[in-house]
Amino acid sequence: MHLLIALVLTLWQAPPPLRGSRPESKPPEKSAYLAFVDREFIFTVEIVKPGVPIFNFVSTSDKEFNLLAKQVRLTLENRTTPGQFFVVDTGNPKEPIIVPSVRMRPKSSFGVRLQGEFGSEKEALAAKITIGDEEFKLVPLSSFDFENLVLKVNRLNLASPDISDDWRVLKLEVIGTRGPALQRPRSRQFDAP
Secondary structure, eight states: OHHHHHHHHHHHHSOOOOSSOOOOOOOOSSBSEEEEEOSSEEEEEEEEETTEEEEEEEEOOSSOEEEEGGGEEEEOSSOEEEEEEEEEOOSOTTOOEEESEEEEOTTEEEEEEEEEOOTTOOOBSEEEEEETTEEEEEEEOOHHHHHHHHHHHTTOOTTOSOTHHHHHHHTOOOBSEEEEOOOOOOOOOOOOO
8 A cells, every 4th residue: 555655646746748759869059949957057048039038047046146137148140149138027018127137036936038139030059147157058959858848847846945856856957067157358458658
């Protein structure tokens, strides 16, 4: 009887089955779907229509961060373009809130539209996000892999004292890379003679 109860509980907590299987393929070079996933942050960018990216984050960190729109940069066909503003949906399409930054609170998630000079691009080669002295590199995903990631992320319990249980049950994997942010060279100033 105990074995049956344990089996039922395990199946009840398992992620939903995939809608179909697909052969393993190499990741796309560019896509309308980009992601970064590790145990502290999950970032996604989805280009929902030409030139209109939606940016989402999940923070499992105990710290608070301020993220400027210009710290989110999309690598398009032949250029890297920073965001200019975040557009927050208020429920009234005529009255969105346009802000230069968002606060990433501990153990929270949020989604905004990223406004910038993205032209009519439908896909991106990559995206980079700088927070403090770290840079997060998002990678292109197929729509299938992106949808599966979203299903898993939506099941995360951010109130959990140990998020590693959710990672194990949902079978989340690290996507993208995280490293030190490159310091941009400052222009040298010369004293007038």
